[in-house]
Amino acid sequence: MLNLEKIENILADAKSDSIQVKEILAKASVSNGLTLEESAVLLSVKDRDVLHEIYHTAGSVKEKVFGRRVFVFAPLYLSNYCTNNCLYCGFRIDNKDAVRKALTRDEVIAEAKTLEDMGFKRALLVCGEDNKISGLDFILNSIDAIYKNTGIRILHINAPPMNVEDLKTLKVSGVGVYQVFQETYHKSTYEKMHPSGSKKDYHYRRSVMDRSIEAGFEDVGIGALLGLYDYRYDALAVISHSQYLFERFGTHAHTISVPRLRPASGSPIKGMPYPVTDEDFKKIVAVYRLSVPSAGVVVSTRESAGLRDKVLQIGASQISAGSKTEPGGYAQEVKSQKSKVKSKVAEQFATDDHRTIEEMIVSIAKNGLMPSLCTTCYRVGRTGASFTNKTLAGDMNRFCHANAILTLQEYILDHAKNGAWEIGKAVIEKGIDEIKEEKLKKDVLKKLEDIKAGKRDVYV
Ligand code: SAM
Ligand code: SF4
Secondary structure, three states: OOOHHHHHHHHHHOOOOHHHHHHHHHHHOOOOOOOHHHHHHHHOOOOHHHHHHHHHHHHHHHHHHHOOEEEEEEEEEEEOOOOOOOOOOOOOOOOOOOOOOEOOHHHHHHHHHHHHHHOOOEEEEEEOOOHHHHOHHHHHHHHHHHHHHOOOOEEEEEOOOOOHHHHHHHHHOOEEEEEOOOEOOOHHHHHHHOOOOHHHOHHHHHOHHHHHHHOOOOOEEEEEOEOOOOHHHHHHHHHHHHHHHHHHHOOOOOEEEOOEOOOOOOOOOOOOOOOOOHHHHHHHHHHHHHHOOOOEEEEOOOOOHHHHHHHOOOOOOEEEOOOOOOOOHHHHHHHHHHHOOOOOOOOOOOOOOOOOHHHHHHHHHHOOOEEEOOOHHHHHOOOHHHHHHHHHOOOHHHHHHHHHHHHHHHHHHHOOOOOHHHHHHHHHHHHHHHOOOHHHHHHHHHHHHHHHOOOOOOOO
């Protein structure tokens, strides 16, 4: 199991000596990851110049492992009913002012279709915990509704911890990544933040990734909610958790998310109990990238546009766009543009980056990166240890680069209205030039013609 006492000792010993930092960065630059002691040294750095060296190395490791690609997705909230009482969350049971909503099957389809119309191919299902209203059957019915009735190609999920049997059933339903955040690994803070409901059980939550891998999920997502406790402790615990999964199951966490505490209506928590500045946030993203190079580092719309653009250069590889954190929020937004009636359903927390998927795609491209809407790996079994090994060996790059080009071509043909067309075409041309293998280049050019002729869901 995770040895968290060790973390306190490691942090107490970590000194950010600039010679040591240089040695650690030299080691990190070959994408082999870092020990907890090395990660702790980087997390302790405060000097701006040294921080810039860390960011620079993290940016180059990101490019070695994932190329210039940035994966774009949207969360889809199914229900905001919740029997837990997480003090920081707008869905908590004690928030009596919250207007509750669990989407019907038709509403789930409408919500997913709205995302599809915007150009999304991948959605992250999210829901509160209420076994009577939004338990496993509700989730399975929602997944079935989306796969059968919409063009969303892969669903990942951020849902409450389950037992192995339920996780097996969830896996069979076609979910790609199963994601649960520990919130804080610091037990007494955890217990303070979760005073009632089943989430109160720290160990049941912390062991959920073991159960989900046993149940057949090869790709799991972890994270700590930054701001609840000392970020150095929680970030190191996340790294330690991923290392533990690797030692036990042969695969690191597929994704590491960096949620940072945001204001939530009805929450007694004002501000962050342990503040995490933007500079701290950038450092955490960079250290995750260097410590677990194969992991997708996911940055949500909790963060501002400016900060999100910056972290894409220093290690983040997945980004949500245009997010709504209330069930039915996307379809309602389209309706209210016509009727001017705003949704009253409670949102989980306030988002900060309100850019649409198209604005996000344009911004990614303008920053010299390549937006990707690819969903191939999860559907052709490039997952788990095989994904990790291929990614680290650089073998995924050729497929992923080609598939980013193909999905961007689909996107600009079907959805570009406000600027993504021109810049998207330029990114595609540059991307084709970068393909060194003649056979692959020929295949991609042929597939681009197929897409222009109307074929969809084309990949290598
Ligand atoms: N209810 C499930 C759970 O708690 O695991 C599933 C998803 S919950 C809706 C998703 C995540 O949102 C939580 O794990 C938490 O980290 C995050 N979250 C909750 N309140 C937040 C807030 N005020 N600011 C930022 N993130 C928040
Ligand atoms: Fe419920 Fe999850 Fe919010 Fe906690 S974080 S109150 S479990 S929705």
